[in-house]
Amino acid sequence: MRLPLRVQVLFSLLFAAAGIWIVIAPTAVGYQPAGQPWVDATYNDVIVGGLLTVVSLAILAAQIIGTTRARLRAASASGGRA
């Protein structure tokens, strides 16, 4: 089974979306009152969600760059042989 690039991109975007949700959850759910010092749960969610978002976006960029380079290499190789 081969995963197309768009499926890999979709997976990375889902992880990034989950990370963004975890970051905004304290405010969205309401357990972090506005203007108040952060509670422990907020610290945890912002750090963990931010980490997941950054890693997911980095993997997304690397997947796109790596696949594009491989395709360009394959195209140049087939062009050189034609």
Added chain:
Amino acid sequence: MSHPDPSVAPSEDVPAAHPPLVGAALGVVGAVVAMLVGGWLLLAPFALGYQPQDADWADPTHADFWAGLGLLVLGAIVLIASTVDLVGRLRAAGAITGARPAPPAPEPAGPPAPAADDELASLLKPLIAALGQDADRGTSHNGTVRTASDPANPEMPR
């Protein structure tokens, strides 16, 4: 006199294009990271202490638990799909062969182990040879010389 166009001539130096492995490998890495984050989110309310014991779950606990569970399930799905994808690409690139490694070849059959009878025969051979020499010398095993008229030796020529 015409020379072949080098840009058209087949180039043997160009390496064969391999399927992109980076994307599949990074998919595995991303799935593992997501599963670790999901597992931590499941445990964090209890590990960090913002979920009191023996109390109803607070809002942060609900949010973290369900987000962590979703990440764990999604990460497992992506891990399986990416691993299958990576193995397929490695196989296409020739890094993995489909055949399992052959079992070690059986050792060539050596000489058969000597049986107990052979061992006994080899032990007795010097003794038989010595007895044969004694018989050739015409002496009995107790040192007495046998003569042709010796009645104890009926096989001796008379």
